[in-house]
């Protein structure tokens with residue numbers, strides 16, 4: 244039994260993969276092991292395949308890292324996909340969780356869209372509810388019509404983000420529908436002597452709190468507090484003139500925990516709420532409505548970022564005063580994304596100043612932007628869940644996300660030629676040439692694409708990539724993929740002059756020629772390529788016009804892109820990753 248060409252290619256792909264992972268030196272042992280695992284039929288004849296493996300490993304070792312990486316891109320599809328385990332199976336057990344009894348929630352403020360940082364609490368909460376066959380709640384925390392002003396489009400976009408991620412809430416609530424409940428609990432807290440209406444200015448109150456001293460209102464009777472609270476509701480106080488405070492511990496080490504404010508007045512005449520207009524003037528602050536809702540919604544496990552640790556301290560007082568059992572709270576580490584701008588105010592300022600084209604600008608780490616670039620929810624899920632519940636900071640590297648996504652889209656993406664920064668090249672040619680590269684290198688059933696090179700006045704004209712042209716000098720031989728091997732006759736400001744040599748692909752590989760992508764002038768369309776922070780007006784092969792919006796394609800040697808628009812004779816692609 245000799246080694247079939249397909250299996251030889253598989254050995255080549257395994258050696259490349261191993262070399263790229265381990266600093267350029269493929270390990271013969273590792274390649275043999277992996278190959279026999281995938282093709283056990285060779286096991287009785289290891290001796291026969293050894294020389295082939297040795298030859299391939301030596302060839303890959305001699306290549307140099309850049310070419311190894313390039314070749315790996317072309318052969319990666321031959322490698323088996325990692326078995327996709329169901330994400331929730333990989334999660335560690337949740338403390339105190341019982342099958343059928345877990346209730347989790349995700350509680351976004353609809354004052355902005357979701358981004359990579361939001362995905363960790365969201366997916367963990369959702370996955371744990373699924374793992375334990377419990378319930379998952381989506382709760383819009385929209386109780387700040389003034390500073391964290393909710394906007395109708397953000398409620399909608401958050402739902403779209405969830406749908407895209409495959410997250411289906413079992414129940415959905417809007418806090419702006421629940422103000423009467425917050426008032427009822429406030430009255431009960433007042434009756435229990437656990438809350439009081441305070442009319443100190445914020446400055447006066449915090450000066451006293453810093454010293455651990457009570458403000459004059461702390462000693463009011465429940466009756467006095469009740470009538471002041473009714474006065475708040477009736478409009479007897481203006482914005483900032485009165486708050487309802489929860490009694491805590493005036494010697495609590497964290498000053499902000501000392502008698503924190505639960506409800507305050509917002510002039511909804513000036514700042515109407517997008518859902519309930521100016522019907523209410525007394526609005527709960529986050530810690531209060533969150534505690535009340537987690538209790539009434541039966542939440543058993545709260546999973547959120549470490550920035551909420553102090554909030555847990557605060558919320559516990561509501562539970563204590565009311566005699567409720569607090570949920571198990573788990574605070575995972577923050578999510579950091581190098582170069583990823585996640586701050587709402589920075590993003591909105593950037594959009595106003597024209598630095599970003601919108602919420603889905605490719606520079607951003609919003610889910611809308613990732614969606615637009617062709618990242619798949621599954622890739623995001625895999626990366627985010629890898630951090631699990633750990634309390635340490637989690638860094639999501641773009642390269643990590645790209646690797647996960649590549650493993651998914653590589654199989655489905657059709658291949659095309661596209662040139663970012665075109666430089667003209669030409670060679671003597673009398674008759675029409677047709678190149679027929681495959682739509683997908685490892686899936687012949689998808690057929691070939693046809694690229695016609697029609698000469699004009701004895702010359703064929705093609706476009707090459709500026710970055711490639713910079714590496715050429717007279718005498719160099721290059722391969723134009725699927726067309727032939729050429730010698731560079733001259734490079735000038737006008738372009739590159741080529742001469743056809745032969746079409747021997749094996750020789751090109753053996754001699755390590757540079758493999759170039761190219762686009763013939765006779766079969767080119769305008770290609771707009773949107774990269775994070777910059778765009779290119781390039782050219783692409785005309786076959787790109789048959790793609791449809793939302794599909795992911797690969798421009799060979801350039802990268803993976805999502806089709807953003809196909810119109811008239813031009814195509815816009817948004818860059819995902821190499």
Ligand code: GLU
Pocket residue numbers: 349350351352384533546547551
């Ligand atoms: N609305 C809060 C936030 O987005 C929810 C925090 C929590 O999960 O308690 O930060």
